[in-house]
Amino acid sequence: MNIKIEQEDNTIVARLAGRLDTAAAAEITPDIQALAEQADKHIVLDCSELAYISSSGLRLFLTLRKESAAKSGKLQVRAINADIRQVFMMTGFISLFEII
Numbered sequence: 302m303n304i305k306i307e308q309e310d311n312t313i314v315a316r317l318a319g320r321l322d323t324a325a326a327a328e329i330t331p332d333i334q335a336l337a338e339q340a341d342k343h344i345v346l347d348c349s350e351l352a353y354i355s356s357s358g359l360r361l362f363l364t365l366r367k368e369s370a371a372k373s374g375k376l377q378v379r380a381i382n383a384d385i386r387q388v389f390m391m392t393g394f395i396s397l398f399e400i401i
Contacts, residue, residue, distance in 0.1 A: 321358030
């Protein structure tokens with residue numbers, strides 16, 4: 302699992318690559334917490350290279366969503382593949398996130 306966080310104009314883009322399973326979720330938690338500290342801004346989670354997401358990964362997304370809502374920020378999820386879209390649909394996350 303790899304996460305790369307970049308500033309693009311007025312947007313913070315977090316590019317997720319690989320498998321976001323339980324071990325990877327624990328590994329990237331500090332990066333997600335750093336994003337949560339900036340949740341008053343526009344954040345995009347780029348999932349174009351994300352192959353898999355577990356419940357632990359979903360929990361990180363939800364944590365970031367809650368922080369963003371609390372701080373009046375904007376959170377978007379970009380480029381999810383068909384498998385991840387299915388997980389989002391089965392869990393109800395599809396209605397919680399703005400997917401672009």
